[in-house]
Amino acid sequence: MTKLSYVRTEMLPEREPPTSATGVIGWMRQNLFNGWMNSLLTLISLAVIFWLVAGLLPWFWSPTWNAGSLGQCREIIAEAGKQSGACWGVINERWPQMLFGFYPQDLRLRPTLAFFLLFVALIPVLFAMISRRMNWLLLVLVLFAATFFGPGGAVMTVLQIVLGLGLAWLAWTVVATDRADRAAQIKEGVKRLPNPLIFSAAFVFLMPWLLWGGSVWVPVGVALGFVIGWLVFRLLNALIGSLAALILAIVTPVLWWLFLNGLFASAMQAVLPYGLEPVPSRLFGGLLLSVTIGVTAIVISLPMGIMLALGRQSDLLIVKSLSVIFIEFIRGVPLITLLFVASVLLNIFLPPGTNFDIILRVIIMATIFAAAYMAEVVRGGLAALPKGQYEAADALGLDYWKAQRLIIMPQALKISIPGIVSTFIGLFKDTTLVSIIGLLDPIGLSTSIRADTNWNGIVWELYGFVALLFFIFTFSMSRYSMYLERRLRTDHG
Amino acid sequence: MTTLTDPAKGAFRLSMLIYDSRYRSITIQIIALIAVLTLIGWLISNTASNLADLGKQPSFGFLGEAAGYDINQRLIDYQNQDTHLRAAFVGVLNTLLVAAMGCVTATIIGVFVGVLRLSKNWVVARLMTLYVETFRNVPVLLWIVFTMAVLIETLPAPNQFRGATPEATMLLGDTVALTNRGFYVPEPLFSRSIGDIHLFGASPLRFDVSLDLIAVLATLIASFLIASLITRRADRIQAATGVRPRTWHWRLAVIVLPLAALLAGLGFYLGHPALKGFNFQGGVYMRNSLIALWLALSLYTAAFIAEIVRAGILAISKGQTEAAAALGLRPRRVMSLVILPQALRVIIPPLISQYLNLTKNSSLAIAVGYMDITGTLMGITLNQTGRELETILIGMLIYLTISLTISFVMNVYNDAVKLRER
């Protein structure tokens, strides 16, 4: 037998991949043109993109920023020798109105400040990765920046100096000690800065005060109500048991708010008068209105939603069915019908003579609406918790409320944050529906602006601007929510 | 011998209502019930006294009065002398129409986009992402108004079809006209029609159902049943012999032939729209408000459905794809035979809530003047009669019924496809 071998004994040298498989061409072949189907899709997509850009770009590029009326726009466009173009003069003239509505011009610093502070307040709630020092630094920075836009005066200068010093000190500590050093310092027993969640809690009372103004003692009194409730609970818990204490802890603050808070506020106002110029909610409009309705409704609906979710999960038949009826009813009807209720019926349901402002009525209905959705989100969070957590809480001998407060809710709420954010996004977009009942949100305002003889006949510019405003907000929020979901996923392996 | 006995039951004391866990839950529930009932009673008494002050007694009598206004979009016959109840009924049907059309289209677009977003084709995936993000992040009300404006501004007016050298022409051999008032498409007509059934006599809920349509539907259902019997027989033969007989021509014949015979018997023809007077006449007229609402709702909801579909597909573990590939299935068959059926179980529950959202969002029809239940009952009827309480109450109940029905039906379906865990 002859030993025949057709197997190559030495390796061939490596060769470069053909140019058609590397670089731009290779990437294109792999990603865009592999197979006739893919090539077709690519070509169609490119055609669509080209068509969109070619159609819109010339229209966008229109030198009409300074026009004072639609007529002037038409003249400018005709001079430029174009068939059609956008009339940006309307945006130039009306953008402050689209943002703030009728909010007094000299007071617009307040909602702006509230808006930026909102972010500072949200950071510790939503992003756990920012250090306390960073957070306080941000807060002082926002306040410091705000003082430059406010009214001048000696007090303001002093405030500026104080804030400036604070800013410098905080910045210095942040720069001087890095994370590891700081951690070591804390281990050695250096006092930490207070938890920024304190500011977040205070902001709940600060925001309405900044927006609506009035005596500073009113929000202080409201906050005091919560403190009273907490004290009642702590004092009575040992004496009469947790359930009775809880009930009293809810009833007492309500009584305080209803009957004593007004007295307290006016008394304190007489002693130490301090307040901001009140702004009636009727003057709210534009984006400010949407944000106010959205944020207020979500904040108030959260505790309501938690209670409803617990009610729905509860073993108590009546409580459970009441919760289910409420949630399913609200989720079963469109928001617009609830807004109709707000605009034409809510006053009929209330005692004769009470008359809420339409915007407050809308906020009430939006809150109820959001609460039902929030309940479902929280219920999802509760359902996602492993059963072991409940059993462990029981095994520790915690009663129902303690188990909820210490074990269940902190975990369930954390899981629910993406859901809460997307509920907020939904609600925020849905605030545009208030234009249908005659409130001047960005869409409602664009109708009013078109009723101005100067701008009668304008369509796309206003809608486009409104769309852009909403897009910026909701897109960034949805990105945030996606980031959170990713983070939560890794947390759970 | 000692026996364990229950602790002696003491006499019932009032304090046991709070401290004894046996009674406590009952106490809580009764307190809650009383609180809620008090609240409701308070609201009702407020309402009663307020209405008395205004001199309006709640009454549903207005539903029987003549409406007096015209409705352009209607699935059933209606004149302005019909009652408000009839107008409301027209509105309900319009709501259902646009909701049904929207759900179907949104699902189709959504699945398509959701799958394409996962495409390896860079341009296509990015384009789909762009679509999803733009539509999801802008309020639906704006989209509805936008779409309406686009339809009105870009399509030709019927006037432009006129004259010796018209600026616009009809499509598909003069059978379809796309105008800014709406689309006119050919209409199926029967020259030897077998008539209509009139349901509910002359009541406001009267309803005509075309017998021709019933006959066509019945024939189709019967044909499909027979076709599925043929398939099953083929399955049996395949199981027994390992050879699958060719059946597609049989199935096709079973479906096509009876239908063709029926249509021929009824004298089926297409009625084409033609420009007469101010408008096109003849054909099916889909008005621009319906199209705008339908398109906007579909595209908006499709963006959400796309995300749901994408999440559903991504939720299927990669092992499934690899296993399917190992079995030798082509990528497209992997998708349709392995991935989608499993993904469906993840997809359906959120899909239900998207359908519900779409139905509820259809109430924004008033923004473009589509006469749904919000436009008729809670719109013009409310304005003309001043019966806010009654109209809004009825409207809410109608929406509630629709929502509950949809979620009931979809939940039944969901239970049917759910993975049976053993």
Place this chain on the structure above:
Amino acid sequence: MKKTVFLGALTVAAIAAGAASAATLDDVKARGKLNCGVVTGLVGFGAPDANGRWEGFDVSVCRAVAAAVLGDPDAVEFVPTTGKTRFTALASGEIDLLARNTTWTFSRDVDLKFEFVGVNYYDGQGFLVRKDLGVSSAKELDGATVCIQTGTTTELNLADFFRANNMSYDPVPIETNAEGQQQYLAGACDAYTTDASGLAATRATFEDPAAHVILPEIISKEPLGPLVRHGDQEWGDIARWTLNALIAAEELGVTSANIDELASGTENPEINRLLGTEGSLGEMLGLDAEWAKRAIKANGNYGEIFAKTIGESTPVGLARGLNAQWKDGGILYVPPFR
């Protein structure tokens, strides 16, 4: 009575006042502001300008009443209302006065329990069509597509008109004038129908107004006027006579320019009574003597307001027509101030 109630963290200012009952005047005075319901935006009749200040024909009525009652034409809270919300807003006491081109009809007056205090604009429903449509009468509109604004008497008038003339039509309901204008201009409707004043206002802002024509038929009577709730005659009187004062001022030649001069006393006893230098008309209304003077000074007399907001020199370009003084061939005829 004013008290502040708190619901959670939300500050809710509940203005508890005998809203639906009498004494609107006292409420307005206590509040220091007049709550006035207006349109969300209608060219010439009411719209906010870039600074958020409301301007327009109907808005001027609000300002005049505020000036008469509170002494300040700017002491008005403008509450934008839609066709749907306007009546409930008034009935529930959210607004004290509705000045929102509202047609005075039997059922609104009697059944909905409102009191129309007068007519500030005599209008009628008309049709706007393109000239090239070749239509010269509304009776030729058989089969046409007609855009109508919902929430008004317009759709009922239209239904009646076409029924009476045995014609068919295709109604396109729309929410706001801006949308109606857009649809009409793009040719999505053949005719646009609303009050003739609104049609003229709309046409005036077109790129080429001459290509459109308002048909001669006016198919309805639309007396538009401000209204208040039933049951508070005193408040109704104030609103009624403030409006009358504006109209009478034009008739008597009192303008915002010469009012200060005339207020020091004239030969004409009616002017003197109107401006409070003679008699005690203001006192009878529960106001001071100079109420009418302030109301007229706020925006001028009826003629001045008309000229400034919707008259021929404005883009809206409405002729006085029926709304001229009775001496000039119109039907404005106010009862004497005596």
